Amino acid sequence: MTNKEETIIETLIDNNNQDQKSSSNRWKMAIILGGLSAFGALSIDMYLPAFPEIANEFQASPSLVQMSLTLFLIGLCVGQLFLGPLSDMIGRRKPLLIGLLSYGIVSLLCIWSPSIWMFLLLRFFQGLTASAGLVISRAVVRDLYVGTELTRFFSLLALVNGLAPILAPIMGAQLLGFMPWQGVFVVLCIIGLSMFGIVVCGLPDTLPAENRAQSGVRPALLSYSRILRDRTFMGYALCQGLVFASMFAYISGSSFIVQNIYHGTATTFSIIFAINGVGIMLASQVTGKLAGRFSERALFKTGLITSASGGGLLFIAFLNQAPLYVILIPLFFVVSSVGVVSTAGFSLAMESQEKSAGSAAAVLGVISLTLGGIVAPFVGMAGEYTVVPLGIITTLCGMGAMGCYYFFVRPSHLTDNRWELD
Structure with a gap:
């Protein structure tokens, strides 16, 4: 040799x-x-x-x-x-x-x-x-x-x-x-x-001293003001929040639906809950694998479409009093879309927030929790023996997320040869 x-x-x-x-x-x-x-x-x-x-x-x-x-x-x-x-x-x-x-x-x-x-x-x-x-x-x-590395790592984080x-x-x-x-x-x-x-x-501390923001209440408020006035960031934040709200509505009402309406056992509910949880993880992993091959924006919009169409199909199934096994199919897509939207959306929203990543992450988290908390009580507004409110909420949240994307997120030109859904 x-x-x-x-x-x-x-x-x-x-x-x-x-x-x-x-x-x-x-x-x-x-x-x-x-x-x-x-x-x-x-x-x-x-x-x-x-x-x-x-x-x-x-x-x-x-x-x-x-x-x-x-x-x-x-x-x-x-x-x-x-x-x-x-x-x-x-x-x-x-x-x-x-x-x-x-x-x-x-x-x-x-x-x-x-x-x-x-x-x-x-x-x-x-x-x-x-x-x-x-x-x-x-x-x-x-x-x-x-x-793309941010998207891939966030999908890994979602797995854990x-x-x-x-x-x-x-x-x-x-x-x-x-x-x-x-x-x-x-x-x-x-x-x-x-x-x-x-x-x-x-x-170790991942934020070097030279990259840190100015200390004080006023700089913090100015940082929040800048983030809240960022049309693109807020578009991604609202989209994620509304998709998360669909999942929160599912968490709030699914036990009553499975056990009270379809007469399933607690074990049946636990299995369904676990399967949907695995669906979120799998969707996040697929998103991470496809990042780099397709643009994050294309993946994000695919997640929004999945959420909106799944919510619509769920509503139709509820109106037609479909059996539980039929209901579970669109419900799986509604819940799993959270894995796609959160993984790609986090990367897109945080792309321009290098100097204020902590504040931006806080806004993303608070919007999702707030919207989820708002919709949860409405799931049971018509009683615990009807499924229609859940179908309406998931449909409205999915369509609302699509609307926020096309209204708030500014069009961006394709800068590489990867597929884009514009």
């Missing part, structure tokens, strides 16, 4: 080792950031099976216990709006570590709540602290990646994050089988403190 051939082989081996190291680092980062972004789902879904037990413990009405979920979501929104711009000013690491440590402490305090009112207050603060993982993890993704809403209710139900409701919050405390240790050891 000649020296030249040996050099070529050594170069190929080095490149292969670098690729393997890069792939390993991507997975490591995806697991850490996916775990951080899953705090919202874990904090909600794990304690839902404990509602009756919590109500008995505090001698409280079911509506008061349900208020703990509302206050958690309010805290999650408020926290993002505060911690997003703060992370742009002082870096990602400090507010993230403070948030995780505080989350662990607040989760522990929930165990010793002397009354339902203290429990409600602590749930608000738990949402406030959980927002650190949610908003800062997304800002870190924008710090590390841009363009997507396991939380599938596994959390199962974990919560299993824990309640051998311990009281306080055990759920002990586990949440352990998760928070464990993630604190993982971030200390494995996640």
